[in-house]
Amino acid sequence: MAFTGKATFSAGAGLPELVEDVADIIGIVSPHETPLLDHLGDAKRAAIGTVHEWIEDTLLPNTGQINQTSFSPSPTTAAAIICDDASRFRPGDLVRPGGTGEVMLVVSVNTGTNVITVTRAYGGTTAAALADNMVLHILGNAALEGDDAPEARFTNRVRRQNYTQIFTASVDVSGSMQAAAAYGVADEVDYQKQERMRELLRDLENCVINGVAPASGQQGSSTVRRSMDGILRSVTTNAFQPGVGAIPDGDGTGSDGLTEEVLNAALRTVWEQSSGVVDTIVVGGAQKRRINAFATGSRSYLPGDQTFSDMVSVYESDFGVCRVVLSRWVPPDALLLLDSSRIAVMPLQGRSFHYKPLAATGDSVSGQVIGEYTLEFKNENAHGVLRGLAV
Secondary structure, rough: OOOOOOOOOOOOOOOOOOOOOOOOOOOOHHHHHHHHHHHHHOOOEEEOOOOOEEEOOOOOOEEEEEEEOOOOOOOOOOEEEEEOOOHHHHOOOEEEOOOOOOEEEEEEEOOOOOOEEEEEOOHHHHOOOOOOOOOOEEHHHHHOOOOOOOOOOOOOEEEEEEOOEEEEEEEEHHHHHHHOEEEEEEEEEHHHHHHHHHHHHHHHHHHHHHOOOOOOOOOOOOOOOOOOOOHHHHHOEEEOOOOOOOOOOOOOOOOOOOHHHHHHHHHHHHHOOOOOOOOOOEEEEHHHHHHHHHHHOOOOOOOOOOOOOOOOOOEEOOOOOEEEEEEEOOOOOOEEEOOOEEEEEEEOOOOOOOEEEEOOOOOOEEEEEEEEEEEEOOOHHHHEEEEOOOO
């Protein structure tokens, strides 16, 4: 009997040799999927600098807000109104306070004191009671026939920026390991490349959602690591919480649970802020189950049905048709409302993920998987984030 180096007492007597029963497939159970990156797709262009910038602009606002608590002689007759910013108004503007039916005509504007003087109940409309923080909707301006051109008004374009972040991992395989046969692996170096690439793609999606740039020296140095701001960090205007502001308190019990009422209130507020259309909802497992439960009470099944379906992959509301993306990297208490047309995950030019061989210093094959990416997140007020949801 040939020498095998293995004990034979447990393999059965009389066998000429021992054979290992090992499947030639390697199973990986660690999470490595990137559903948000897959949904967004490849960027149309690459960044050309470690500080990536883009330009945003807005139209002149057509709303203002009252900033006073007492009105003389009364809230229904007061003609001098203090606003947060009177420069938004011009003489001749037709203004509707809040959701009332009254229309007021702006007679004069004092930007120094932020006071506008108006004609109340214009055109025979019914005067409404004004209140602090009431929104003043500018319907439009009624110009005088033959009048001079009004003073030009315009908005300033704004430059926004984010920083590239380097993602890297090393590969080092000894010469003996590379030469030896292994189950499920034809080439150990290639296998290690694939594993490191999966890890870096996983980390890229995590940073796109949760990343934070350093407080100072964001461009990086030999002592400061450069990192990108992620989606959660970038959304500031529409950062919602149940029971705060325009967002109702979940089911009304103080549990802050995600309901259709909460979701639609957030979608409506984002819609009011911009012309963007939310087309993507990104959630973790806890909030995905909440969204699935929206339709649970209205489902019906026939006696012969053998499949129970409890999954919502598209949510259609008055404010957009949204694909629901499940990503394990979203915090359990959070829900992202995104306009995917304004988001791009961009590599630095020539720095998308690739393998770079390193000089051998001994009996091994060494290399580095490396990539440099940033998040282009245009018009942050076209997106929204719900935090503090019950899990």
